[in-house]
Amino acid sequence: MSEQTEQAEQMNVFEPHEWRHKTIVAGTEWKNLVGTASGTFQLDACGDYYDVSQMGAICTKGVSPVPWEGNPSPRTAESPSGMVNAVGLQNPGVDHYLIDELPRLKKLGAMVITNVAGHSDEDYTQVVEKLADSEADMLEINVSCPNVSHGGMSVGTDPVVLSRLIKHLRTLTDKPMIVKLSPNVTDIVQIAHAAVDAGADALSLINTLVGMRIDINTGKPIIANRTGGVSGPAIFPIALSFVWRVRQAIPDIPIIGIGGIDSGEKALEYLYAGANAVEVGAAALFDPTAPMRVARELDDLLDSRPELAAKLAKGQTW
Amino acid sequence: MPTVTTRTVEQQAIKAGRKPGRRTDEVIAASVLSDGIYELVIRDPYVARTAEPAQFVNLYPSDARMVLPRPFGVAKIEGDDVTLIYQIVGAGTQEFSQLQAGDVVDVLGPLGKPFDVSKPANYVLVGGGLGVPPLLYAAQILNQRNDGSEVTSVFGYRDECFADDLVAPFADRTHSIVNAEGNVVDLLNDIEDELNNAGKQPIILSCGPTPMMKAVAAWASKRNIPAQFSLEARMGCGYGACVACVVDTPSGRLKVCKDGPVFTTEELGWEA
Ligand SMILES: Cc1cc2nc3c(=O)[nH]c(=O)nc-3n(C[C@H](O)[C@H](O)[C@H](O)COP(=O)(O)OP(=O)(O)OC[C@H]3O[C@@H](n4cnc5c(N)ncnc54)[C@H](O)[C@@H]3O)c2cc1C
Ligand SMILES: Cc1cc2nc3c(=O)[nH]c(=O)nc-3n(C[C@H](O)[C@H](O)[C@H](O)COP(=O)(O)O)c2cc1C
Ligand code: FES
Numbered sequence: 001m002s003e004q005t006e007q008a009e010q011m012n013v014f015e016p017h018e019w020r021h022k023t024i025v026a027g028t029e030w031k032n033l034v035g036t037a038s039g040t041f042q043l044d045a046c047g048d049y050y051d052v053s054q055m056g057a058i059c060t061k062g063v064s065p066v067p068w069e070g071n072p073s074p075r076t077a078e079s080p081s082g083m084v085n086a087v088g089l090q091n092p093g094v095d096h097y098l099i100d101e102l103p104r105l106k107k108l109g110a111m112v113i114t115n116v117a118g119h120s121d122e123d124y125t126q127v128v129e130k131l132a133d134s135e136a137d138m139l140e141i142n143v144s145c146p147n148v149s150h151g152g153m154s155v156g157t158d159p160v161v162l163s164r165l166i167k168h169l170r171t172l173t174d175k176p177m178i179v180k181l182s183p184n185v186t187d188i189v190q191i192a193h194a195a196v197d198a199g200a201d202a203l204s205l206i207n208t209l210v211g212m213r214i215d216i217n218t219g220k221p222i223i224a225n226r227t228g229g230v231s232g233p234a235i236f237p238i239a240l241s242f243v244w245r246v247r248q249a250i251p252d253i254p255i256i257g258i259g260g261i262d263s264g265e266k267a268l269e270y271l272y273a274g275a276n277a278v279e280v281g282a283a284a285l286f287d288p289t290a291p292m293r294v295a296r297e298l299d300d301l302l303d304s305r306p307e308l309a310a311k312l313a314k315g316q317t318w
Numbered sequence: 319m320p321t322v323t324t325r326t327v328e329q330q331a332i333k334a335g336r337k338p339g340r341r342t343d344e345v346i347a348a349s350v351l352s353d354g355i356y357e358l359v360i361r362d363p364y365v366a367r368t369a370e371p372a373q374f375v376n377l378y379p380s381d382a383r384m385v386l387p388r389p390f391g392v393a394k395i396e397g398d399d400v401t402l403i404y405q406i407v408g409a410g411t412q413e414f415s416q417l418q419a420g421d422v423v424d425v426l427g428p429l430g431k432p433f434d435v436s437k438p439a440n441y442v443l444v445g446g447g448l449g450v451p452p453l454l455y456a457a458q459i460l461n462q463r464n465d466g467s468e469v470t471s472v473f474g475y476r477d478e479c480f481a482d483d484l485v486a487p488f489a490d491r492t493h494s495i496v497n498a499e500g501n502v503v504d505l506l507n508d509i510e511d512e513l514n515n516a517g518k519q520p521i522i523l524s525c526g527p528t529p530m531m532k533a534v535a536a537w538a539s540k541r542n543i544p545a546q547f548s549l550e551a552r553m554g555c556g557y558g559a560c561v562a563c564v565v566d567t568p569s570g571r572l573k574v575c576k577d578g579p580v581f582t583t584e585e586l587g588w589e590a
Contacts, residue, residue, distance in 0.1 A: 014334035045558030045576060048337045061561070069571050074552040076562040080383045085554060090561050090571060222552075232385055285555035286378065286385050288426070289339035 011300075013292045016054060021302040023056070023277045024315030025254045026176035026201035028137055030056035030111065030277055033302075033312065034267060034295035037258050037281030038062060038115035038140065038180070039087065041291075043101055049288035053109035056295060059279055060101065062117030062142050065126035067093040077213035077222035082232030082260075083282055084211045086225035089117045089145060094127045098134055106135045113138040113178065117145065118155075121165055125172065132173040139175050141166065141200075144182030144207035146229045156182040156207075159194035170199035178256065181205040181242075188242050189249040196253050204256035204279065205246060206239045232282040236260025240273050247274025251318040262290060264297025271308060274318055324425075328364045338364055340378065345421045346399050352480040354406045355448075356415050358423075363398040365428050371435060371456035372525070372548040372580045375402070375427030376556045379413045387556040388414070389575075391452035391525070391548070392428065394484075403451040403481070429556050430579050433523050433546050438465040440518035442543075443485070444502050444534050446474045446526025450481045452548055456523055457488035468518055472509070474502040474530070502526070503533045510541075522546070535588035547586065548579045 019032045035057035036046070042061065043052065052058055070090025077084045091097070097114070105112050114136040118124035124141065131139060143156030143165070155161050166179060179195040181188060183206040192203055208229025213222045221227070239259020247255060254277075257270030262283035270278045278298075283290040302309040324341050331338040347359040365375055369392045376387030388410045394401035406415050417423060433456055435441065441460055443453040450473055457469050469489040473481055479494050486492050491512065495505045506513075513520050522545035524534050531547045538545040551574035554562035558576030565574050568587040572578065583589055 012330045012334075013339070014331045014336045039561075040555075040559055042559050042561070045555075048557075049331075049339050050336060051334075070561065070564070072566075073564055074562075075564065076386065076552050076554040076560070078384060078386045081385060083386055083554060085560065085562060087561050090564070233382070282385070285560050286387070287340035288337075288555075288557055288559065 011293070011296050013050060013289045013296060016051065017296060017299070019299055021299050021309045021313065023312040025256065025277050026138065026178070028111065028176055032056040032295045033271070033277045033298055034291060035059050035113065035256070035277060035279040036284060036291050037279035038142065040281045040284045043104060046284065046288060047108075050292040052105070055110065055291060056277060057113050057137070058105055058110045059113040059140055060097070060115050061091050062089040062115045062145065063094050063097045063127055064089060064091055064117045065094055065123050067091065067096070072224040074222060074224055075228075077228070079211060079213060079230060080234060082230055082234030083285070084213055084223060084228040084230050085208070086223045086228035088225065091117070094130045098130060102135055111137045113140050115140045115142050115180070117142050121168065124165060124169060128169050128172045132175065136175065138178055139173065140178040140180050140204055141169060142180050142207070144180050144184075146182070146184060146208060146210045146227070156191065157185045159190055162191060163194045163198040166195055166198035166200055176201045178202040178204050180207055182207050183209050183238065183242055189245055192246045192250055192253075196250055200253070202254035202256065203246060204258055206235075206242045206259050209235055209238065231259065233260045233262055236266060240269055243270055243275050244273040247318060254315070254317060261294060262286075264294055264301045267294055267298045268301050271312065276312060276315070276317060324362055324364070340424055340426045342422045343425045345417050345419055345423060347419050348417050351403065352478040355480050356404055356406070358402045358404065358414060358417060359399050360402070360423060360425065361398050362400050362425055365392065365400045365425070366395050366398045369395060369400070369428035369455075370432030371459050371523075372433045372452045373428040373430050374452070374556070374579065375400070375425055376429065377402075377414060378424040379410045380424070381409075381413060384410050384413075387426065387553055389429070389553055389556050391455070393451035393454045394458055395455065403448070403454070405448045426556065430575055431577065433548070433580050435460060435467075435523070437521065438467045438518070439521040440468040440470060440513070440516045442470045442472060442513065442520050442522045444472045444506070444522055444524040444526070445481075446502060446530040447476055449524070449526030449548070452525050453523060454481060454484050454488075457485050461488035466518070468516060470509075470513070470516070470520075472502055472505050474505065474526070501533070502530060503537050506534070506537055524548070532588055535583045535586070536590040539583050539589040545583045546580050547583070547588070549574050549581060550579070551575070
């Protein structure tokens with residue numbers, strides 16, 4: 001019997017659950033410590049498999065000012081214990097998001113983190129302005145996508161550019177603003193400081209690592225975009241170390257740990273590394289119920305760690 | 319023998335008004351159909367009860383280095399048992415080819431939007447290579463109906479005609495061709511009179527390599543024959559969460575796994 005099914009057997013991931021442990025991230029109260037990671041959650045798909053309002057938070061796919069068609073196919077390749085993707089932030093745009101997905105998520109009772117994407121400062125500005133009065137609970141500014149040619153990662157790798165953008169966005173909204181950091185940098189701590197000093201209320205890390213695969217029969221890259229972002233179990237120890245380093249450097253900023261989480265145990269490692277909450281990404285693609293299962297497993301694991309649980313429930317960091 | 323828990327996952331999900339997530343199915347039978355082409359029968363009551371033609375299931379290798387789903391069209395259903403037919407192309411299918419009765423394999427599904435077979439018609443199943451399995455299931459379903467629908471199979475093979483015997487019990491007319499003799503469009507030309515004389519409106523259901531399907535689309539649209547195509551794309555999830563599996567259509571990039579895999583000629587803009 002596979003690990004997944006064994007766990008589904010023990011815990012019914014489909015039924016509602018009395019959460020025993022919560023967390024507070026930048027003033028928002030999560031009913032458990034697990035959210036869905038951006039780009040791996042679509043309401044119409046994931047909502048078939050579990051009650052999305054039961055998650056700690058739902059982080060949406062990147063939302064851009066106008067509809068984006070993303071990159072050409074193929075957009076994925078497998079890598080050992082992971083995947084490379086270059087979706088390129090295909091999404092129907094912020095106006096559609098505001099009349100369609102966001103109201104539906106809120107109607108279900110989900111706490112929503114809206115992931116904000118842009119090619120330029122103006123793009124980010126337009127999206128944040130439109131979201132400022134929306135029902136979104138938090139904004140996650142994606143300055144770290146490796147799969148768009150302008151904006152995305154190029155913003156997130158330069159502390160000066162990043163600082164200017166975040167300072168500006170700060171003036172546009174009172175909503176808790178999470179800045180999602182890229183691991184594709186020389187010094188993550190320097191970037192983290194820039195985001196926090198410019199007004200970020202929380203950090204999420206990490207986004208995907210730049211990678212590629214080549215088809216040895218043709219000698220050509222498998223992904224049409226040639227390179228993509230690596231995620232999944234393969235990046236877990238790397239992502240964990242990024243969280244730990246930023247936590248060592250900045251003791252009092254809320255951190256959302258992301259990267260390779262596919263079990264409660266791995267989520268718990270992030271908490272010990274200094275995260276206040278986590279998001280499950282690629283694992284949800286390999287099993288639609290994975291975010292819920294991880295949340296349930298972590299809830300159980302925290303029962304025997306009352307001090308850690310109490311600290312997180314109060315929104316304390318290090 | 320491991321405990322098979324498919325039913326538990328299924329019952330929990332249905333009780334909660336959800337679809338069952340990834341689960342572990344028992345392998346009932348495994349055999350070789352032809353060189354490099356395998357048949358796998360798994361027991362999955364939920365798929366058996368709900369799958370429609372052209373829907374597919376994800377199989378997952380047990381080797382944790384391979385994380386992505388391997389999608390396969392449902393080829394036949396008998397009781398709680400679901401038959402898949404696949405070709406070895408890489409490491410995942412290589413692993414599946416080692417499965418034997420009594421083993422287990424992780425599964426998700428059924429997934430995707432099926433062929434629309436609601437109208438009574440002469441369904442012309444045009445398949446190439448490993449596009450044939452979903453058409454076998456279409457033939458099985460159509461054969462069970464009493465609305466006067468007919469089934470004509472038009473299969474193109476690389477060499478060995480591995481599916482002719484499988485479709486024959488469900489089809490009114492069977493035709494096949496191997497690469498050395500020509501392709502399915504040649505075959506369609508050969509049987510055009512037969513299609514016209516069948517007396518029933520033909521509707522083409524097709525699955526196979528994209529160039530083949532485009533040629534079939536052109537052939538069909540020149541003759542005003544409605545056609546539906548089941549597409550393939552590299553998938554990240556297979557159920558609509560990642561937007562990896564897109565196809566370019568006149569109305570934008572659509573997800574093969576959730577908006578498809580079935581699309582009409584018009585939806586694809588594949589008219590001649
Ligand atoms: C909707 C759908 C239905 C399918 N039905 C069948 C079927 O009934 N019988 C059959 O033999 N094959 C079918 N295929 C193709 C089948 O999924 C691939 O041959 C299989 O995934 C290859 O896995 P691998 O590990 O052996 O190959 P590898 O090349 O080692 O796999 C690496 C990655 O590439 C992906 N990949 C490789 N080839 C394909 C392909 N042709 N299409 C999509 N992704 C691919 C794999 O899924 C995996 O993620 C179908 C594909 C789709 C999209
Ligand atoms: C298919 C796919 C699409 C993604 N799209 C986005 C996105 O739109 N915005 C974003 O900030 N991150 C995006 N990500 C990154 C994830 O949110 C996450 O940071 C990363 O995948 C690492 O976590 P994981 O190992 O759990 O997948 C995407 C990841 C994947 C696999
Ligand atoms: S494979 Fe994920 S959306 Fe189709």
